Amino acid sequence: MTRFALLVEYDGAGFVGWQRQADGPSVQAVMETAAAHLADGPVAVTVAGRTDAGVHAIGQVAHLDLARAIDPGKLAQALNFHMKPHRVCVLRAAIVADDWNARFSAVQRGYRYVILNRRARPALAAGRAWHVPHTLDVAAMAAGARHLLGRHDFSSFRAASCQANSPWRTLDRLDVDRAADCVIVQAEARSFLHHQVRNMVGSLKLVGEGYWPPERMHTALAAGHRSAAGPTAPPEGLFLVEVKYAEAVFGGPAEEAVVF
Amino acid sequence: MTRFALLVEYDGAGFVGWQRQADGPSVQAVMETAAAHLADGPVAVTVAGRTDAGVHAIGQVAHLDLARAIDPGKLAQALNFHMKPHRVCVLRAAIVADDWNARFSAVQRGYRYVILNRRARPALAAGRAWHVPHTLDVAAMAAGARHLLGRHDFSSFRAASCQANSPWRTLDRLDVDRAADCVIVQAEARSFLHHQVRNMVGSLKLVGEGYWPPERMHTALAAGHRSAAGPTAPPEGLFLVEVKYAEAVFGGPAEEAVVF
Numbered sequence: 358m359t360r361f362a363l364l365v366e367y368d369g370a371g372f373v374g375w376q377r378q379a380d381g382p383s384v385q386a387v388m389e390t391a392a393a394h395l396a397d398g399p400v401a402v403t404v405a406g407r408t409d410a411g412v413h414a415i416g417q418v419a420h421l422d423l424a425r426a427i428d429p430g431k432l433a434q435a436l437n438f439h440m441k442p443h444r445v446c447v448l449r450a451a452i453v454a455d456d457w458n459a460r461f462s463a464v465q466r467g468y469r470y471v472i473l474n475r476r477a478r479p480a481l482a483a484g485r486a487w488h489v490p491h492t493l494d495v496a497a498m499a500a501g502a503r504h505l506l507g508r509h510d511f512s513s514f515r516a517a518s519c520q521a522n523s524p525w526r527t528l529d530r531l532d533v534d535r536a537a538d539c540v541i542v543q544a545e546a547r548s549f550l551h552h553q554v555r556n557m558v559g560s561l562k563l564v565g566e567g568y569w570p571p572e573r574m575h576t577a578l579a580a581g582h583r584s585a586a587g588p589t590a591p592p593e594g595l596f597l598v599e600v601k602y603a604e605a606v607f608g609g610p611a612e613e614a615v616v617f
Numbered sequence: 618m619t620r621f622a623l624l625v626e627y628d629g630a631g632f633v634g635w636q637r638q639a640d641g642p643s644v645q646a647v648m649e650t651a652a653a654h655l656a657d658g659p660v661a662v663t664v665a666g667r668t669d670a671g672v673h674a675i676g677q678v679a680h681l682d683l684a685r686a687i688d689p690g691k692l693a694q695a696l697n698f699h700m701k702p703h704r705v706c707v708l709r710a711a712i713v714a715d716d717w718n719a720r721f722s723a724v725q726r727g728y729r730y731v732i733l734n735r736r737a738r739p740a741l742a743a744g745r746a747w748h749v750p751h752t753l754d755v756a757a758m759a760a761g762a763r764h765l766l767g768r769h770d771f772s773s774f775r776a777a778s779c780q781a782n783s784p785w786r787t788l789d790r791l792d793v794d795r796a797a798d799c800v801i802v803q804a805e806a807r808s809f810l811h812h813q814v815r816n817m818v819g820s821l822k823l824v825g826e827g828y829w830p831p832e833r834m835h836t837a838l839a840a841g842h843r844s845a846a847g848p849t850a851p852p853e854g855l856f857l858v859e860v861k862y863a864e865a866v867f868g869g870p871a872e873e874a875v876v877f
Contacts, residue, residue, distance in 0.1 A: 367740050368740050368741050368743070413741060415741060430736070433737065437737055437738055444740045444743055445740050446737040446740045447737060448737050475708070477626070477708045478697055478701075478706055479706070480626040480628050480704045480705050481627070481628050481675060481745075485741075
């Protein structure tokens with residue numbers, strides 16, 4: 358048995374999310390169907406971040422096991438061939454230890470949330486950003502975001518459907534910056550609760566619009582229940598950009614893809 | 618009569634190009650249909666760069682005339698409303714002099730061509746880049762590009778269908794740079810011949826792959842006929858990014874959109 362780590366990119370628009378579901382194509386089903394062509398039977402694909410419907414990935418990491426040791430580059434090519442025409446591809450592949458796990462070995466996950474902050478609705482960015490027409494106060498959003506940094510009970514930003522054992526998480530980064538007509542939120546933590554990034558962004562938008570003072574982020578966090586925080590931001594603005602492990606898996610730091 | 622200048626963004630994938638055609642939706646038809654809702658009869662929309670099918674714009678400029686002077690911001694909103702669900706939008710609008718012309722008053726046009734230069738086919742960048750799997754020598758491409766700068770007869774890079782009176786053009790900029798897994802070509806000139814940017818990129822790709830030495834760009838240019846140059850790069854990698862006028866039209870330099 359040989360275990361392979363895979364660096365994966367996908368356009369969330371065409372999928373019901375990572376996990377298999379009855380009502381449409383999932384990234385998992387597309388990858389597992391492709392992998393089955395290279396094995397004698399079903400192949401399970403395990404992923405670092407189980408993204409929701411509409412959420413994109415430019416640096417998702419997955420693993421799978423094959424009976425034989427094939428060249429990782431050829432594995433990536435073969436999977437990409439069999440995954441056509443779905444908008445998912447393997448950027449890199451590497452052989453890893455049998456006990457390495459894309460999900461449980463991950464030490465850091467990084468997400469980016471893109472808000473298109475201009476009057477005009479998106480044309481090129483349709484499905485790739487949350488359109489917020491009124492100008493957001495980015496300094497206030499950044500000040501609000503700082504209240505969430507560190508180790509906290511994030512129950513206020515947790516989906517009802519979240520299956521994690523504990524609502525405690527350590528948020529290492531929550532930056533808010535303007536880039537031309539976009540506002541970019543960048544979040545990093547060892548792991549996130551279900552909808553945590555989208556729920557934090559939904560509240561930060563209220564700060565940016567002036568409905569909430571930045572300190573209200575602290576109040577919402579301390580309340581410890583979902584109704585104290587803002588609405589959930591839509592999935593199409595969210596990108597899983599990076600998953601880190603104790604040791605680099607794909608031979609050095611991955612270049613971040615530039616996507617248009 | 619009031620003349621309005623419009624800053625326009627569109628996703629070229631959904632259109633047969635700028636100009637009206639019988640076989641599908643054009644940006645021109647969508648804009649003129651929307652504008653007719655705001656007038657008592659047909660409205661003609663004139664554009665700075667008549668892009669081909671599949672070519673995108675993030676900084677296209679157009680103009681139209683209306684009988685009454687309405688607020689430019691309201692005009693943009695109204696056009697955007699009527700252009701739904703097509704992937705075209707007006708980013709800004711401004712009132713201009715009656716003899717100002719989006720096409721003939723333009724003094725500079727800027728295009729960007731995006732090559733996705735990695736082994737894996739595009740997932741998120743599908744329809745937004747030319748996929749070239751083998752690593753391109755960007756330094757060689759940049760050296761080749763310098764041979765085209767200045768005033769020349771560009772017949773070798775001109776489409777057979779080109780309707781310009783003269784094949785002479787002055788190329789002010791042709792930069793080639795790498796950005797992560799993309800190679801970006803940026804071209805600026807007062808005006809371009811039909812397919813000129815895509816034909817220059819098609820030849821530069823041959824340089825980047827090592828089939829042509831950089832000096833071959835000079836040889837191709839000097840030959841003065843289309844067969845001396847490389848193939849035409851596909852339309853989906855091309856973006857019209859900026860049109861400049863003697864005086865700023867939209868109140869200061871336009872921010873460049875960040876598009877994902």
